[in-house]
Amino acid sequence: MNIRVINGPNLNMLGIREPGIYGNTGYKALCDKIKKHAKEKGVKVKLLQSNHEGDLVSFIQKAYKKDDAIVINPGAYTHTSIAILDAAKAVGLPIVEVHISDVSKREDFRQVSYIRSACVKTITGHGTDGYLEAIDYLIETEK
Ligand code: DQA
Secondary structure, three states: OOEEEEEEHHHHOOOOHHHOOOOOOOHHHHHHHHHHHHHHHOOEEEEEOOOHHHHHHHHHOOOOOOOEEEEEOOOOHHHHHHHHHHHHHOOOOEEEEEEEHHHOOOOHEEEEEEEOHHOOOOEEEEOOHHHHHHHHHHHHHHH
16 A cells, blocks of 8 residues: 655644644654554555645645555645645545644634545644554555
8 A cells, every 4th residue: 555645834844843732753753753654554655745835736646546545734734725625636535634733722723624525534633643543544444
C-alpha cells in the first residue's frame, strides 16, 4: 500500500512554532516517526510539505493512479481552500484529515474545514500520533 502524507503551511516550523499548541516534535522528527511506523506496518509512505496552496493541489493530483490513500494536514488552508477540497474530490482516494491540535476547541475561524467532506476520517488533537493513527485507519479499511 502506498500512502501519500501531505503537510501544509507552517508545518515545516513544527517544534519551533507555538510549542504549547503543536508540541516539541520538529518536522524532520515527525517524518522519521511516520517512516518508522510505516515500515513496521509494511506500507510505503511519500512525505511532502509546502507552504503554497497550489503545490498542495498538485501533490493531491499526483496521487491519482499512483498512490492508494492520502493523509493530509492542510494547516490553515483547511479553513479557506476550496481548491484543495476540489483536488481531494477529484482523485477519489480515501483521505484522512489530520490536525495536531484540537481545532474544535480553538478559534471560530478554525471550526470550518473545507476538505472534511472529501475525507473518510478526521483526527484532531492527538498530537503527531494522529498521523500514525491515520495510517493505521487506512490500512485497516483497505482490508
Ligand atoms: C493545524 C490547525 C490549523 O488550524 C492551523 O492553521 C495549522 C495546524 C493543526 O495541525 O492543528 O497550521 O492544522
